[in-house]
Amino acid sequence: MPWCPVCKSEYVEGKTHCPDCDVDLVDELPAEQPEEEEVPTLTEEERADILTRRAAASQARTYTSAREKQSENRSSAWTFLLVGGIGLVVITLALLGVVKLPLNTFSLAVMEVIFVIFLIIAAQSFRKVMRLMDDIAREDTLDEKVHTWMQENLTKEELLADVDADTTEELQYFMVSEEIRRRLMLQFPEIEDAYAEEVTESFYNELFQ
Numbered sequence: 001m002p003w004c005p006v007c008k009s010e011y012v013e014g015k016t017h018c019p020d021c022d023v024d025l026v027d028e029l030p031a032e033q034p035e036e037e038e039v040p041t042l043t044e045e046e047r048a049d050i051l052t053r054r055a056a057a058s059q060a061r062t063y064t065s066a067r068e069k070q071s072e073n074r075s076s077a078w079t080f081l082l083v084g085g086i087g088l089v090v091i092t093l094a095l096l097g098v099v100k101l102p103l104n105t106f107s108l109a110v111m112e113v114i115f116v117i118f119l120i121i122a123a124q125s126f127r128k129v130m131r132l133m134d135d136i137a138r139e140d141t142l143d144e145k146v147h148t149w150m151q152e153n154l155t156k157e158e159l160l161a162d163v164d165a166d167t168t169e170e171l172q173y174f175m176v177s178e179e180i181r182r183r184l185m186l187q188f189p190e191i192e193d194a195y196a197e198e199v200t201e202s203f204y205n206e207l208f209q
Helices: 044-059 066-095 105-153 169-187 193-208
Strands: none
Touching: 066 105, 105 169, 105 193, 169 193
16 A cells, blocks of 8 residues: 655555645655654763762761771770779678768669679670671771772773863762772672772772872
8 A cells, every 4th residue: 555655644556646745655654763862961060969969878878897896895895894893892882881872772772783784784895895806807808808909900090081181179089989989889799888988988089199
């Protein structure tokens, strides 16, 4: 059946011209080409806004190393030990009548229980400090492995290859940091996001400052 190539109308056999479009009919319509989707391009301001929001979200995740956790637990352990130990001695002496405190026997007994709880917390904190030794060893090994890989595979020139010369320093930081983090997570998918952010910032400063 003949077709009009303009209005796509179908005509009966024998017709050779479309009076509406004033064109000759064809035996088959040409295959329609799919319209290519227009890929939107971002302005520098839009890119900066996206990267800034990503950076703000990343900074919300604070990484605490095993060594820092150990230090915090050790400090807490010593605080509870000293307060609990001294308090328990004073209350015991008060109960024995060696020292005088303006408290009745019941109040002294309650305070003694509290100081005993402090000593229990101190013991638990010291045990946690010891357990963190293994985590520190594993973390140190991972740090060395990650840092070695980054030094061998991430160069300043390569990371700046897609960054325009007129890009602002702030935008460059966001763009390069995102690329460092992306490659790092691909190479070490098992690491935590907060750890990746910490290592990325440290490596960026090492390269550019």
